[in-house]
Amino acid sequence: MSYPSITLKKGEGRTLKSGGLWVFDNEIAAVSPDVVNGEMVSVLDFDGYPMGVGFYNHHSKITVRMMSRHADTVIDEAFLRRRVEDAWYYRKKTVDTSSCRVIFGEADYLPGLVVDKFSDVLVVQSLALGIDRLKETIVRLLLETLAKDGIHIRGVYERSDAKVRLQEGMEREKGFLSAPFDTKVEIVENGVHYMVDVEDGQKTGFFLDQKYNRLAIQKLCKGAKVLDCFTHTGSFALNAGIAGAESVLGVDASQLAVDQATENAKLNGLENTVRFQCCDVFSLLPELEEKGEKFDVIILDPPAFTKSRSSVKNATKGYREINLRAMKLLKDGGFLATCSCSHFMTYELFTQTIGQAAKNVHKRLRQVEYRTQSPDHPILWAADESYYLKFYIFQVTNQY
Incomplete structure (x- = not known):
């Protein structure tokens, strides 16, 4: 052809x-x-x-x-089936598939398409016109592939409501791609239970890319006083709570997110340990410092401060400010988990920005580990946009 x-x-x-x-x-x-x-x-x-x-x-x-990359390739159903089967095989080999990203766009050679699996529900996000025309076929092939492994999917929901679709000349779309079903889905990750709202939650309903980063902070939080900034639905806070933290405060500017996080705390029996507050993190951190508050562990998981190269300079100021403030609130020898989910905030720039923040407040950083997104969000070398999440854990000391 x-x-x-x-x-x-x-x-x-x-x-x-x-x-x-x-x-x-x-x-x-x-x-x-x-x-x-x-x-x-x-x-x-x-x-x-x-x-x-x-x-x-x-x-x-x-x-x-x-x-x-093969000029004689015919993009037909057989081709799409191979792509879908390859994507699922990779997940089975690399991650816990109870809830995971099954298709990650360009990194799975299906550009513009994201499919997340939350327990027995799929959420589809189509961001490019060409793949949009293929999405129903791809979803059908994915359901058939999962069924071969005995996995029954009770419903499929579309969250193609991102603004980027407008740049493709498409309308934003949202709704069922299957018979209607209850869009509040309970999942379990790292032993923590969550209610995921696939209809109205951010993006596809839950951020799966931090799965193993959340697990990584558990060992640091036993018996600790923890502050989780930009908590969203409480995922890092709840991992701290289930690990045996003495107390956890989760903070987010969205009341809806705080309400969902509070419900998730109750779902895990952590309502007496993990509490949530709706406020602006940039305002709260100096207030806590003024009150003389100190924490054993602080987690910074902000939204992307920049989604374009033109705003990187202002984003850098934001990352430097929150990291600087967090370091001042840590007890000597406390731990800071800090990350950026912006592709445009490169590893080099993010690392430099944290280093500047530490220097400004006369702190020494001892790197515990550097991590990135969960393997179900694979980083395809030469496709730079697939590498976006940078995640550090440091011990912060006063020795300077």
Whole structure:
């Protein structure tokens, strides 16, 4: 089968040639007249050399997202089944699959598509026009693949309500891709029970990428006084509580998140140990310092302070401020778990920013470990956007 083609400008396609999966609008010299948005195209270098097959959308700055680097590939059901089966095989080998990300876009060679499994429910997020046209087939193939392992999925919900769809010329969509079902789903992770709201929770309902980072802080929290900032639905706070913390305060600016976190504490019988407060973290940290509060463990899990290169400078100030304040609130020898989930806040910049914060408050950092996202969010080398989560644990001391 032959597809219409797009041809790159001479000297362009550097991302593609280094192993990436994107072709940008300013890299394209020519487009076949029969190309239709959302349909497959063959990508040719300036001299006609075939580079592979991907789907096209002139509305998007990422004009082509590659599906295969083999020019003769036909993107049919058999091809999609192999992709889905490969994604599931990888999860079975690397993570606890009771709840996990089953498909992670470009890192699973299904660009623009995310599928999360919460117990017996799937949540689908489609962010690109080409994959949107394939999503129902992919979901059906995924259900068939899971069924082969005896896994029954009682419902599928779509959360394609991200603003980025507007940049693809698509409407934001949200709703059932199966018969309606109760969208409040109970999951268990690291021994902690959560109610996940797949209909109205953030993104797909729960942040699975921190699964093993949450587990990593448990051993530090036994008998400790813990502060969990940007707690969302209380996941780090509850891991601290179940590990035997003396007391835990979780803080978030969203009352809805605090209410959900409080319910999750009750679900785990931790309501007397783990409490939550709705307030702005940037305001609270100096208030706690003024009161003379001290903590054994502080966790900083903020939302992405930057979603573009243009706002990195301001984001850096935000990361430096919260880390500086947290270090001042720690007892000598206390532990700081701190992270960034922004792709644009690189490992190097994040590391430098934390170092500057420590220097500013005359603290020494002893690195316990550096971690990144859970393996069900694989980092595909040469696809830089797949590496976004940076997570440090430090012991913070006054010896300077």
